[in-house]
Amino acid sequence: MAMQPNRRQFLALAALLAARPARAAGRLAVIDWALLETTLALGVVPAAAAELKQYARIVSEPIMPQSVIDLGLRGNPNLELLSNLTPDLIVISNFYDYRRASFERIAEVLSLPVYLTGEPCLPILRHSTLALGQRIGRPEQAERLVTALDAAIADLRLARRPDGRPAMAINLGDRRHVRLFGGDTLFGGVLSAAGYRNAVADTRYSMTAPVGLEALAREAEAELFVIGPLPPGGGDALAGNALWQALPQVAAGRVHLLPALDHFGGVATATRFAKLVVGGAAAR
Template identity: 55%
Template sequence: MIHPPNRRQVLALTAAALLPPVAGRTTTTNVAAIDWGMLETLLALGIEPAAAAELIQFRRIAVEPAIPQSVTDLGLRGTPNYELLRIVAPDLIVISNFYEYQRPILERIAPVFAQTVYEAGVPPYALAEAATLALGEKLGRPAEAKRYLDETADDIARRRAAMPTRSARPVFVISLGDSRHFRAFGRDSMFGDVLTRLGLVNAWSDETSYSAAAPVGLEALARVPEASILIVSPLPADVGRSLPTNALWNALPAVRQGRVAVLEAINHFGCLPSARRFARLATAALADHAS
């Protein structure tokens, strides 16, 4: 979950505001990305950014597309290294609505291009499509953007058609914060939206805010006893150790009947590349349950 800037971030923004403005540029050749969804979209369009934020974590959590080692790491998304960004001297900085609070500072370094993909209560897939097209148009890759949209839609459609009939049961998609609580991904998450596009029912029907419900107790998973459970990695180390002996967890019908799978890590706030990664990992896991 992405939160408003804290005191440390505000101080960093204040300090960065002292940087002198940069003269306008007329060409767009080097791009910097603060938002991971925009970063993965750049890479999907064949654009190698000059710089991006939190690359070590991106490689661990978002995983794909792969990021070349030549991309400069700007540090935290919430408080990127503005001085380093200025040295990189990008022609354009791409962000999402989550980072609009940084716009006044970023615009002193380079023009800013922002796209909104996640809004509370709004399924994000179509917004991710629009963001991909907009980014492709902005960077002179409209054909590549349209092709990636079509390839992604076709990929999801093929996986939907290949799903075994026996796997058509409701699905919880969750992440675990500790051994007694989880976060449920609802209809305004990319995971929930892709579930629907795969022809599956999201077992979590309650409202969520910006992708996932606030942490709730494991007992809530018993509300839909026939559901399968997909856990999105990473799992906290203590959860991995304690969950197998957790009596409440082991009492859940899905656990007793072997309808639980742990997926590899996926960007929770990703765009179309994350949608494709989730569709691939989820359908493979659910097919295993049905076999």
């Protein structure tokens, strides 16, 4: 089995791609969701992408045009359909490198990193955004996306003035369990970059397995940013949940309910998250 490239190798590749002359986009097929949202944010509509119905439920911005053809599961896309579409370029992330040989039999493949275990993801996403923009002929748009993220984080730092205060980005699994986003995740990375102390341990670029709600009480002074979707019943169910209402953060009004966001999103999702945190939400 081939060894997985490390962060330094991935970033070197992204920097090399970003330094090359820009090329026209051509017909694109995009497998990874972070790179799919980035492609759309760059103003390019791919010919095809994967798991579009689920994508539309989670990622509301940028809007997915109806012309994009659904290739099926990200981990097992329909290769016959993909081949029939005759793409000029297939865009994947490091998550799908294990299928690269199959894709290369159909078209040129561009593989870019999005998340690496134990590594802050924002520098990786910035590099990959610039590299993708350069490859598909949208370098100026890519620069604007990265600049917009940096501006949103700066606005968050100014508006909230976290100054090292603890914070947690979480997702509620059900009435009794919660998932926590660590420092190598998208939401944890934005909070840390804005000046919060992420009160969650490392989580392998995703989030923890569900833990009991009572775990949140261990960081009683933390602000809680709840990433949607909420469990059935939404905010009303939380209002009637005795375990939730007993949390010190709830009693102090330091809980902010946010809409659904892609846990493995790209620069556009990171920017939206930062803006949502600045805007705040109803405390519960």
